Amino acid sequence: MTLRLSPTLRRSLLAFAALGAAFLGALLVLRGAAVGWGLIAVAFPASLVLALAGDALGGDFSGTLRARWAALAGQLRPWMWWFCAYVALKIPVPLWPEGFPLLGLLSTAALCVAGWLYAAERVGARRAWAMAALSFSVGLGVELLGSRTGFPFGSYSYETSPPPTLLTVPLIVPLGWFALTLAATRLAGGRAWLAGLLMVAWDVGLEPLMTAQRYWLWSDPAPLWAGAPLQNFVGWWVVGTGLAWAFTRIAPGLFGRSGRGWGWPVQERAAGRVPVAFRAEAVSVEPAPRPDLSRLSFAVAYPVELFFLPGGLVLVGRYLEAGVTLLAMLGALALARAARGRA
Structure with a gap:
């Protein structure tokens, strides 16, 4: 009996195998083995190459790779380049602990720029600025309120947070509220309650990671997870749901919702497409369909964080937290897929 794998599955398996080798290299680096850097330098680029043309191994691999890269490069939108920068800045974070504040801020800022460009491309700059300003203001406001009064998240402080800060709140935090809300609301198809749940699952991983980096310290008398009480996750759901609802009112078409919302006379538009010729005639294996972005x-951003958050926790020795984060985010992702499938 011969097991036949689809081209997509072959590429995926090979790419994940290479990522696993890169992850092993990261573990070796953390244990002081310099050979780990070499493994990362080889395995990580290999994962990208295999994800694009791994099914052509044994055939015209180089020709297939060039053709598919040309097809992808012609379709890349500005927001995608910034998203790639966000991913690239996430990679060295666990391997350079001292650089976490800088790399964390830069990667979050790149993700915010990507989110703003994504929204502006589809619904116009004015609506994109409205969502960014609202989430930044609300995020900063609730963090100031929470760190001073214990409401709505519980008792915590930013006394040990690294710079830069804004009114004692690390700048990365209000920036993160915009990026997280936009990604979760888009993934939830505009369902505000579901976007809130997706953000809670995200925070399951953020709490142990950010407290380990001393961005904030919990002092709540009833800790549930990584020092955070149940109130924290309820507060996350309430704030996240409220922001997601507001986003769907500002730009309903961005999230697949009907209705006028809080409208300005700005026509919502789809992203432009760039026609790209694609030929891979010399490949001896059955080529996959033309890459389509x-x-x-x-x-x-959500599945990307599903990889980085648990992976980062593993690299800093938080194995239990990594497992729980992975399960929480996978469960939230499955719920989102099920909800969208019933729509």
């Missing part, structure tokens, strides 16, 4: 949305 037209359906890629900012919701991709």
Whole structure:
């Protein structure tokens, strides 16, 4: 009996195997083995190459790789380049602990720029600025309120947070509220309650990671997870749901919702597409369909974080937290897919 794998599955398996080798290299680096850097330098680029043309191994691999890269490069939108910068800045974070504040801020800022460009491309700059300003202001406001009064998240402080800060709140925090809300609301298809749940699952991983980096310290008398009480996750759901609802009112078409919302006379528009010729005639294996990025949305940030958050926790020795984070985010992602499938 011969097991036949689809081209997509072959590429995926090979790419994940290479990522696993890169992850092993990271573990070796953390244990002081310099050979780990070499493994990362080889395995990580290999994962990208294999994800694009791994099914052509044994055939015209180089020709297939060039053709598919040309097809992808012609479709890349400005927001996608910034998203790639966000991913690239995330990679060295666990391997350079001293650089976490800088790399964390830069990667979050790149994700915010990507989110703003994604929204502006589809619904106009004015609506994109409205969502960014609202989430930044609300995020900063609730963090100031929470760190001073214990409401709505519980008792914590930013006394040990690294710079830069804004009114004692690390700048990365209000920036993160915009990016997280936009990605979760897009993934939830505009369902505010579901976007709130997706953000809570995200925070399951953020709490142990950010407290380990001393961005904030919990002092709540009833800790539930990584020092955070149940109230914290309820507060996250309430704030996240409220912001997601507001986003769907500002730009309903961005999230697949009907209705006028809080409208300005700005026509919502789809992202432009660039026609790209694609030929891979010399490949001896059955080629996969032409790469198509037209359906890629900012919701991709969630599965990317699903990889980085648990992986980062493993690299700093937080194995239990990594497992729980992975299960929480996978469960939220499955719920989102089920909800969208019933729509």
